[in-house]
Amino acid sequence: MDCIILAGSGENYREVSEEDNKAFLKVGDQSILEWILLQLDRVPELDRLLLIGPKSRIETHLATDGIKTQKPLLVFEQKNDLVENILFVFRTTQKEEDPNRCVLILPSDTPLLLAEEVREFIQKSDMSRNDYHGGLTTEAALRRFYPTDSKPGVKMTYFYFAEGCFRINNMHLVRPSAFQKVHFIRRTYAMRYQKKWYNILRMMANVLRMAMLIPTGPYVYFGMQLGRLGFESGWPRFGRFFQKQFPMSRIEGLISKVLGVRMSMVVTTLGGSAIDVDNENDYRAICDRFGEWRKMQEDLVKQEAHT
Known part of the structure; x- marks a missing residue:
């Protein structure tokens, strides 16, 4: 399975911290794009990483910062909007007509995304019965990222289903030919x-x-x-x-x-996939608490591995 990473900055894009492309924002000592690529490189279910955005700038960034992946990484020039970007990459990288081909689609502004959460999402998805899986995260999981009395945090808008309170996260598993x-x-x-x-x-x-x-x-x-x-x-x-x-x-x-299409939702438990750089305040909070939140998620992964 291939993964399409959307790093464009075209129509309806929101700038943060005077940066017209959030993929290049620094969190810690690395860009958000680098954090994401390094995590996706650890997901065995993924074959290739297909990155679409401002091609020249991305290639310069990858070379200057020495960003390398073990998986094949292909970079494409962005088109006019999100849908056109997805369809262009999908069709360009399709060696032969395959109506059942599925791709994972992710944005490039989720610095807390972990490989383990991507794997959880893929493993819970059933593309033999569906054409599209959208990711959800519970409010309980996202409370870990809330502000405290002394520290900034990120608080999200939720959807209230009968089963509970959920945030739509940023993971999508799609069969594009079905749409x-x-x-x-x-x-x-x-x-x-x-x-x-x-x-x-x-x-x-x-x-x-x-x-x-x-x-x-x-x-x-x-x-x-x-x-x-x-x-x-x-x-x-x-x-x-x-x-x-x-x-x-x-x-x-x-x-x-x-x-x-046949659509189903998949709930994941770590929460990092739902924490995106939506605005200036969220970006500052993520920068301030990045090390703490990254360790918190890694500790949760270790706990789940021992249960």
Whole structure:
């Protein structure tokens, strides 16, 4: 299996710390891109690392910093948007037509990603029954990264399913040839920062258009937003009223219809895959506590290995 690493900085990209590409931000003594590549190089299920972004800058960075991987590492020039980047790399690296070929897709702004979490995600996925697996992380796992009285931290926005509270993490296992509605993915990606009200309103308009195809879509979307509002505003009874109506299986079924694929969600336990450099404050918190958080995750891996 190949892994596509998205290191582009095109449409709908958010700059952090005056850097127009978060892959090159330093965390500790290395760039985020280097941290990610070194972890992916340790994942035996992966064959090649396919990196797409500003090709010349990436190649200069790899050479200047002496970044090398044991796995084949191919670099491609970025295109106009996320979907075009994925499809370009997928088609360019396909030796022959294979409708069942699957790829792991990751961004390049998750410095706390560990090889063990990637392996957990891959091993829990079943691509014989699905075309797309999206990663989730529990709130319980992400509490480890919260601010304390004396230290900064990262606090996320969650989705409240009947099974519990989850954050969508950054791991995606995909069979690209199965996707029929890439236009919806483009629009959704452009509105992914749901803390911003104008993006929420744009997403609402998108959902209303979707209602023409799937009548239950708007209710699910607005119901989950109201559930989240209840919990985040201190009205847990109001939040639970909506939360219990949306088991994961219902959401998986809706997403499958919207995208025209068989979709299932996979829960991983370490948490680093969900901690991305979303804004300046998160970046500063990650830099300040990187060593502590990295060791914490490595200790968790050791504990799980002995259980």
